[in-house]
Amino acid sequence: MRLHMKGISKSFYGVQVLGDIDFELLPGEVHALVGENGAGKSTLAKIISGVHRPDEGYMIVNGKPSTAHSTIDSQRMGISMIYQESFLVPEMSIAENVFLGSELRWLGLFSNMIKMKRETKSILRSLGMPLHPSTKIKDLSASEHHIVAIAKALSHKANILVMDEPTAALSDSERLRLFDMIRRFKEEGVGIVYITHRLKEIFEICDRVTVLRDGKKVLTKHVSDLTEKVLVRSMVGRELTQVYPPLSVPTGRELLRVDGLTRKPWFESVDFTLCEGEILGITGLAGSGTEGLAKTIFGEAKPDKGKVYWQKQPVRLTTPRQAIDTGFGYVNRDRIESGLFMEMNVYHNLTIAGLKKIHRHALVQEQQEYGKAIDAMIQLDIKARDPEQEIKFLSGGNQQKVMLGKWLVAESDLYILDEPTRGIDVASKSELYVLLHELVREGKGIIVISSDMSELIGLCNRVLVMHEGRLVDEMTHEQATQERILQAASGIRG
Known part of the structure; x- marks a missing residue:
């Protein structure tokens, strides 16, 4: 499924956060979206997923104009988003959270909890997390919360996935398992918008990268044509010569x-x-x-x-x-x-x-x-x-x-x-x-x-x-x- 955004602009309270943005996602592509904090990445992602509507511009999904006015509309079109923060209900089970708002039903009437637990277990196994579907969210660690949020997005069987800092709360082993899954999605033709501040991940998993700065697009290139140094300079608008300052010497007190x-x-x-x-x-x-x-x-x-x-x-x-x-x-x-x-x-x-x-x-x-x-x-x-x-x-x-x-x-x-x-x-x-x-x-x-x-x-x-x-x-x-x-x-x- 192909996504094409043209001339997207968005303002909040009179402050423009996106201005005339063009963005394209191809089937089977992982397209990184990067920039400094406040550059407009999450706003653009939320427009794709139906959370926000643009003030100007339009979006075409698979050759048809998008008419998504909500996340439910977007999910019906095959678009799903994994948010930076996991908005889960603590008192509910993993399976109930994964299918919240899209419950599987018998004869269209009665909740089919057995099938929801079975599908949740299958998704979690594919993510390498042997969690029981009946476990309450309140009993999970922060990284396990994030895994459940990913499972929830995957349950919609989306053709376009928007991932906002998907590895922020994951360990290295969990991150590698997620990357294996992303590679499988690519083979199946799923397009992925990948938002991250971990630049090494871009060169590890992404095909193209678009850089936003102050709500404007400044660059779209194939990852193979970039270096980390050039990418950082595009993001910040200047040369960043040193990340870590010299270490202080402890006094021993x-x-x-x-x-x-x-x-x-x-x-x-x-x-x-x-x-x-x-x-x-x-x-x-x-x-x-x-x-x-x-x-x-x-x-x-x-x-x-x-x-x-x-x-x-x-x-x-x-x-x-x-x-x-x-x-x-x-x-x-x-x-x-x-x-x-x-x-x-x-x-x-x-x-x-x-x-x-x-x-x-x-x-x-x-x-x-x-x-x-x-x-x-x-x-x-x-x-x-x-x-x-x-x-x-x-x-x-x-x-x-x-x-x-x-x-x-x-x-x-x-x-x-x-x-x-x-x-x-x-x-x-x-x-x-x-x-x-x-x-x-x-x-x-x-x-x-x-x-x-x-x-x-x-x-x-x-x-x-x-x-x-x-x-x-x-x-x-x-x-x-x-x-x-x-x-x-x-x-x-x-």
Whole structure:
């Protein structure tokens, strides 16, 4: 099935986010759509999938003008979208979520749960995920959530798939399984629009690439005719000479110590230290316990045993409020579930964690609050119409920046960053890495939990690897290699 878009323009609240875009997708093609945060990628994808309607321009699907006014219309035309965030119902089962809105029925009347479970099991098996179709969504990990979202899109048997950051929450092994499936789709003639900030994936899986910058198309080329350097320059409009800044030298003064920390079934007997001037990386495959460890240190979960020391003093953190008062900040990998207040505006999201610091006689100093929000927006280059824009209207990458920005406003002393660059473009990543190094030079503590091995190797002074809830390896920056990290994460002894 062929997709052709011509002259597509779209504005929100008087701000143009897409201007005169032409885009083509051929049958059996993986066409990458890339650009900086706020470039218009997700908006164009949502026009394809029927979420938005263009202000100008038109779309032709398989030689016929598209009349899709909703996602249901698009699905009937054979178009399905896998969103960057998995919009699933926690209390429902995997099978119920996969077929939500398109339930299989007996005689057109009664829900055929047996068949839905059977088809869900088959799709999950093809994705390499042996999950039971009756499992509740609330009992799944973040990466498993994303796998179910992919399964939901595949259940529609689409001829055109739109994938918005499909590997952002996946481990390397899950990513490779997804790529195998994409190759099978190509052989079957399925066209795929592939949105990603992981540029190496473009050269691994995509045929052509279109670059958007500030809502305009600046490039469409075959991947074989491009280099990563040329692609980055097209995205950012300038030469990006260095992604990772030089490492700071740790002073050796202890900031944080975790001693025998246990929270079953997530992790057990975890010991490590974080020194002043150091960026500490922690990684592991899905289910290794990294996310649970972050939540426990931040007080979102109570440990079964073990202690946490901050500046050599024991701290007992049983609530996030206590952690914030101690000076801890936590960027959660799931910005919608527990990171941001989506109905609030940008500046309230930025300042909500630091209100105690901009507070006098129980009265919020609104002018000071607004000023600090502006400072954070400038520092992180958060692209928004203005500070009072509701955060739900920002791009995913800019929402991610707001999550970090609220801890800058709160003047945190320890930053626990779980997948902090998820959904962030390469230029913004580089700026974020510089900021993290500036923070450690100011004496702040930083823990980066990441599934991106190149990020860990380029950014961190030390890397800790977890496997099945235990720390299994520790390596310095000089010792860290992708092979060693992956071996340890997989439980393979060197």
